[in-house]
Amino acid sequence: MANNYLTSESKKLATWYFTFAAILFGAQLLFGLVAAIQFVVPGFLFEILDFSVARMVHINALVVWMVFAMMGSVYWLLPDETGIETVGIGLGKLLYWVFVAAITVVVLVYLFVQVGPADITTIWFINEGREYLEAPRWADIGIVIVVLGFIYNLYATGMKGNRSGIITVLMADMLAFAGIYLAGMGYTDNISMDQFWWWWVIHMWVEATWEVFVGSIAAYGLITMIGAHRKTVEMWLWIEVAMLFGSGILGIGHHYFWIGTPEYWWEIGALFSALEPLPLVAMFIHVLYDWGKMQGEQDAQGKEVSVISNKPAFTWFVLNAFGNFVGAGIWGFFHTFPQVNLYTHGTQFTSAHGHLAFFGAYATILIGMFYLAVQGKNGIKVMYTTKKSIWATCMIFGGVLGMTAALTMAGYVQVLVSRAQMGATWAGYFDGQAGVWFAQGMDWRLIMGVITFVGFIVLMIDLLSIGKAAHHER
């Protein structure tokens, strides 16, 4: 990087977090590609990097890069919101390196050790065997220490400086985000109980605390990028918090349909899952409303210029509102009721929803934060798009939409053949996978995955070069 206009240590630390997040983002896509190839060519890297390992790195890297980017986002906005430097920034830097070292060791163990003797040493040193949260016990404890330090920094800064509505929401949300992780750290040999608590972490993260985090970041982005009125934005934020927690917490019921929990979870899951899309609709309208309102005020003054101060970042923020609505909302609502979930559970339908929801709800807004950091680091007043940023956006978004369509098609075949016609039998599973529509779905998923990965490379090149472009206003 040429010039560094950042004077805040907190913002410098944020760029460290964003950088490591981007590296893990690349790892996530790379190992996703390996797993996608293995669906098409089953012998690919057989007994070297089996599907189980590639998939494990793919989904764990996804979670960890997002956690890194979220922590970076908080360190980025803290000085702006509180008006002071982050308290305990030295501790924050130390914990960053601890976190990076721990994640690096965990990934190396995943890749080179892969499996253990299936006793307690495996849980402590190799992996815990819980999807998305496979970090071994020692790393779990390390993550808790790192996050406690992060929470201390957030609280100490929030209490010392100006505590805006956004900071207040983040203080509550990040505490819940960290606390819920503890639910996934215990051990029980009862698989139903284990799944019960494991879902606390996954569901309460992605359908409650992470969504509230996205609401907070969207609020911050609207204020900084289009000059939206703080009181209006923060009022929206509180409504979203109430709606997200109100529907999201007990929406966990839709994960409890088939794991051995009591049947009353069917009713609870159905009711709250029906309500869960409402805040997503509200969040979508929120972004468009504020954008239209601010642009309208600008136009009324006779100034025919855009109110947006960072076009690439704002593009990703708008895609977030859209992707959250479509990926988490529509693709989630497809199969959220027990009556239909009985057929879709564990098919590629779930995978289609997972891809579009994680990308639409979280990856988009975090990429937007990367662009905000590039703008700040390079001292740019108004940042415009480049050809590379447009290509990257189109390829990544188009690629993920394409993967989602392909997986939905494959899942539909599984629902009809494996479940409805053949009653979820062993033979039904293989008949479903052997169908031409399923096979073509896997081919198209791979093609779209390659497009996404190329888009990612273009995105990285753009992030490293866009700050030096001459057409920005400085």
Next chain:
Amino acid sequence: MVQEALILQDIQIDDFLTIFVSSGLVLVFGGFYVGIYTAVKTKLLKNWAMPFAYLFWILTCYCFYLMGSLMHVNDFTAKALMVAAIGLLLLPHAVYYMQDQVHKKNEH
């Protein structure tokens, strides 16, 4: 004592596509309803567009009904769907009212 078991009624194979499409359209039409309502209120669209907003809400309700009946939902879930439909109807009214009040406080 024999515990009462909840048994789900099978979904007909020909009904799956309709269920998935109508489930998706619930949110698409719901989004149109909220979007048009907001656009009219913020003067981005003329007042004559407002009936179309409510038309989309009616279509949303129909999709709720269609997917619910094809899925053979029980009485409780049918009520949950009705609550969701009414919640969607009230949502933009409540949010716009609060939004408007905050704007008035800020600007005057």
